Amino acid sequence: MKVCFPASTFRLIARSSYPSTLLVIAILAIFRGIIAAVDQPPLDNAFESLEIRSVTVNNQPKPLAANGGVNLGANAENVSFSFGARTNAREAPIRVRYRLEGYDKDWRDGLGEMVFAIRFYNAAGDQIIQKNFAATGDSAGWKGTFKTSSFTHRRETIVVPAQASRLWVVITSAGPPSAVGIYVVGNFTISRPRTDTVPIVLLESPFARPTNDEINRALSGWTRDGNHPSMANIVSIGALPGEKAFAILDDDGRSHAEWHNIMETAAAVNPGEQIVVEWDEAFSIGVGDAMTVNYPKLTEGNYRFQVAGFDIYGNPTGPHVSIAVLAPPPLWRMAWFWGAACASVLIMITAAWRYVAWRKMQREMVRLRSERALENERLRIARDLHDDFGARVTEISIASALAKKKPNLPETASADFDRISTLSRDLVTALYETVWAVNPENDNLDALVNYLCQMANHLCEQPQLPCRFRVMDLPSDIQVSSQTRHNIIMAAKEAIHNVIKHAHASELILAVSFEDGSMIISVEDNGCGFEVMPAPGGNGLTNMNRRLTDLGGTCEIRSQSGSGTKVIMWLKLPPESQTLPLSQSS
Secondary structure (H helix, E strand, O other), X not given: OOOOOOHHHHHHHHHOXXXXXXXXXXXXXXXXXXXXXXXXXXXXXXXHHEEEEEEEEOOEEOOOOOOOEEEOOOOOEEEEEEEEEOOOOOXXXXXXXXXXXXXXXXXXXXXXOEEEEEEEEOOOOOEEEEEEEEEOEEXXXXXXOOOOOOOEEEEEEEEOOOOOOEEEEEEEOOOOOOEEEEEEEEEEEEEEOOOOOOOEEEEEOOOOOOOOOOOOOOOOOEEEEOOOHHHEEEEEOOOOOOOEEXXXXXXXOOOOOEEXXXXXXXXXXXOOOEEEEEEEEEEEEEEOOOEEEEEEEOOOEEEEEEEEEEOOOOOEEEXXXXXXXXXXXXXXXXXXXXXXXXXXHHHHHHHHHHHHHHHHHHHHHHHHHHHHHHHHHHHHHHHHHHHHHHHHHHHXXXXXXXXXXXXXXXXXXXXXXXXXXXXXXXXXXXXXXXXHHHOHHHOEHHHHHHHHHHHHHHHHHOOOOOEEEEEOOOOOOOEOOHHHHHHHHHHHHHHHHHHHHHHOOOOEEEEEEEEOOEEEEEEEEOOOOOOOOOOOOOHHHHHHHHHHHHOOOEEEEEEOOOOOEEEEEEEEOOHHHHOOOHHHHO
């Protein structure tokens, strides 16, 4: 319905006062809202009749999502669905079926059943026992109606219990209270088998013989029973009018009906004997009440749980409801999990590497700060020695030289002053060597080679021994520690002293080279030479070898009598020596 207002109404509102205008507009809005609400179409009853009430996994409830789905989680076991008719439904379905698409091949019913039973009585008319043969779900040949469906033949053997003297045949829907559906039984016989002759028939279907009884008329010797007996019917099962059968058409989940014979037509039996019961049946049986169904385990995948309404014949009537069901794979089988795991491992490795690098850098900074502090201290000591101690020794040497020139000085005192001057000069030389060794500015290969050449030239100057130098092009950025420089200088000095003292040579050659990270220093003369012993006996040769060995190098002496001597010192500089410290690189 559509409501329209004439233009004159709005012109009237426009000419009215401001409060009146607001009031009229409010009234019209309320009126139009009421009309719009009435104009809405009614909700589809199909979506009001049934509901899925809960989903649980291992007795733990799973929330239903707003989009009508549920996530069961990985490794879903003991999955239960609870469903049924809505309490406020306008018309609840007679029969409710369910299925889990992706798991069930067809619709499934609840635990509703009807029975074909043999009831035994004693001579006093008291019931002793009842043997039930249940029917549930759909029979094998069920096709939607009992006229088009094929019947299933059943045969059972029963031992008559003690004290039994009579039996009844009972066809009933008195199973679970919520059972609904149709159960048709025809052509039943109860007989006492015999090996030599034809079995004795104790009781047979009243429709086994031709009868003119109309459908649903009372049968002689049989009666309807239950709290809703009108659901017990007689139906025609074949093309011919005479083919009839008992039927229970139960469409009331709160009641039941049954057929049974009466005591006057009850068959006589003897305790302990065997009887054979045969009958044909067709059925479609389910439930019409709320129920809970369970699935032991669901593999990973997408499912859809459906609940629908059916009639008593198992034909759909329309009401239905469904939810999407997701059973995801385990986390370790998901692509995002491995991506996250790889990313986490990569992050952890990167973090560990960064941490190790940071720790290494911290240690290196601490080492460099320590070296810087040590170098600063060495530089301070070298300057103090040079500026203070060196000046005082020089002052002593000058004072002794001036004192020697004084007149009337005894010869003994003059000789003493000469000795003091000589010792002072030697002390100044030794002090210079110490200052040079301590000074961190000399911790490089270039300074070491320059000092070697100066030292060799100074040592050979007094004995007037010619000295030649063979120095290859050396890198200027190779670091050599103070300890290494000191030991090399002392070893080379010892070798030159040996040439001056013992070789009687006319020439000395000092060669320095640097190859593949190794420094090679050789001191060679053309003197008298000597026979090299396996274990040098002198302290000088032993000290040279020990100094180089302590540094990780070698000292080799090559000499023969009359052909001169060559001392070769080899030292592998460590990799960290290839870079200058901060004090020199800056």
